[in-house]
Amino acid sequence: xxxxxxxxxxxxxxxxxxxxxxxxxxxxxxxxxxxxxxxxxxxxxxxxxxxxxxxxxxxxxxxxxxxxxxxxxxxxxxxxxxxxxxxxxxxxxxxxxxxxxxxxxxxxxxxxxxxxxxxxxxxxxxxxxxxxxxxxxxxxxxxxxxxxxxxxxxxxxxxxxxxxxxxxxxxxxxxxxxxxxxxxxxxxxxxxxxxxxxxxxxxxxxxxxxxxxxxxxxxxxxxxxxxxxxxxxxxxxxxxxxxxxxxxxxxxxxxxxxxxxxxxxxxxxxxxxxxxxxxxxxxxxxxxxxxxxxxxxxxxxxxxxxxxxxxxxxxxxxxxxxxxxxxxxxxxxxxxxxxxxxxxxxxxxxxxxxxxxxxxxxxxxxxxxxxxxxxxxxxxxxxxxxxxxxxxxxxxx
Numbered sequence: 001x002x003x004x005x006x007x008x009x010x011x012x013x014x015x016x017x018x019x020x021x022x023x024x025x026x027x028x029x030x031x032x033x034x035x036x037x038x039x040x041x042x043x044x045x046x047x048x049x050x051x052x053x054x055x056x057x058x059x060x061x062x063x064x065x066x067x068x069x070x071x072x073x074x075x076x077x078x079x080x081x082x083x084x085x086x087x088x089x090x091x092x093x094x095x096x097x098x099x100x101x102x103x104x105x106x107x108x109x110x111x112x113x114x115x116x117x118x119x120x121x122x123x124x125x126x127x128x129x130x131x132x133x134x135x136x137x138x139x140x141x142x143x144x145x146x147x148x149x150x151x152x153x154x155x156x157x158x159x160x161x162x163x164x165x166x167x168x169x170x171x172x173x174x175x176x177x178x179x180x181x182x183x184x185x186x187x188x189x190x191x192x193x194x195x196x197x198x199x200x201x202x203x204x205x206x207x208x209x210x211x212x213x214x215x216x217x218x219x220x221x222x223x224x225x226x227x228x229x230x231x232x233x234x235x236x237x238x239x240x241x242x243x244x245x246x247x248x249x250x251x252x253x254x255x256x257x258x259x260x261x262x263x264x265x266x267x268x269x270x271x272x273x274x275x276x277x278x279x280x281x282x283x284x285x286x287x288x289x290x291x292x293x294x295x296x297x298x299x300x301x302x303x304x305x306x307x308x309x310x311x312x313x314x315x316x317x318x319x320x321x322x323x324x325x326x327x328x329x330x331x332x333x334x335x336x337x338x339x340x341x342x343x344x345x346x347x348x349x350x351x352x353x354x355x356x357x358x359x360x361x362x363x364x365x366x367x368x369x370x371x372x373x374x375x376x377x378x379x380x381x382x383x384x385x386x387x388x389x390x391x392x393x394x395x396x397x
């Protein structure tokens with residue numbers, strides 16, 4: 001029997017039991033859709049974080065409290081010993097070679113009369129902060145100056161979301177807002193930066209570090225940003241900064257990463273996440289494959305007389321085997337195609353809220369798995385059908 005004829009026969013058999021065929025491939029559809037969707041989510045996450053970090057500035061170095069992946073306290077949280085003293089030490093040792101800016105962060109409610117904006121991120125930063133974070137621009141007013149920072153003045157630069165929630169279309173500059181119970185004078189509004197994974201980056205307030213420290217009684221830093229004068233000096237600056245921090249802190253009490261190292265760490269994390277999620281969704285394909293094998297075994301039993309008749313008319317065992325194997329592969333292939341379509345559709349829907357990217361390799365991978373499932377789980381029924389004795393098959397009731 002020719003391949004074309006065998007394929008046509010397989011399609012005819014599948015269409016003869018459409019509902020059963022659909023239920024058979026459902027597991028394949030779910031598995032393929034899940035693989036496409038989850039890979040698009042993790043790829044989108046990696047792409048977004050990468051673009052955000054690259055947007056901060058190519059010469060940037062990050063200092064964070066605790067050792068990334070290091071030892072933790074009995075409560076499961078790494079102790080934070082990073083203080084303004086460490087930032088000042090870095091400024092002294094890196095004078096003329098790099099800019100240094102310390103950052104603390106809290107979540108607060110901001111009010112203006114009877115209007116309020118909840119879950120606003122307030123950043124206590126230094127006056128040179130915009131020089132380090134290249135993606136931060138002021139579209140109205142200005143950023144606070146060194147003299148205002150030194151005096152601990154309660155002045156604020158707000159994000160577009162805060163401006164819209166409190167001032168509608170009015171001009172917020174030189175207006176007074178209430179930040180967690182204390183009054184701040186708005187001196188500027190930043191340019192829009194958009195949302196990321198449900199987090200509004202424009203729902204923020206930037207204020208002088210001393211003012212925020214004093215208001216909330218904070219003495220620990222969330223981050224210290226270091227910006228080397230040139231990209232070529234990044235490695236040297238990192239080593240010098242590490243040496244400076246080690247004079248007061250142990251190696252487990254801080255982490256210092258370049259942009260390249262940060263991106264590498266993120267890539268490793270998302271890679272592991274992709275593999276883990278892919279393994280979980282592969283279970284759906286496994287279940288779908290078992291479904292394909294069960295249905296094909298049922299089909300062999302139902303069509304025993306047909307097999308016996310075909311063998312009596314001269315069909316060879318390989319013809320019978322190929323027909324049933326092609327049926328199994330076709331079922332899995334259809335499931336894979338439908339799953340890929342659903343995966344694209346769901347990714348587009350989710351992409352309206354968070355970043356999603358469907359790489360071509362994920363399509364090839366999911367379809368390849370679907371076809372592999374058809375081959376692996378279709379072999380046993382196909383071999384069983386090919387080995388049926390034609391005389392016994394013709395007598396089968």
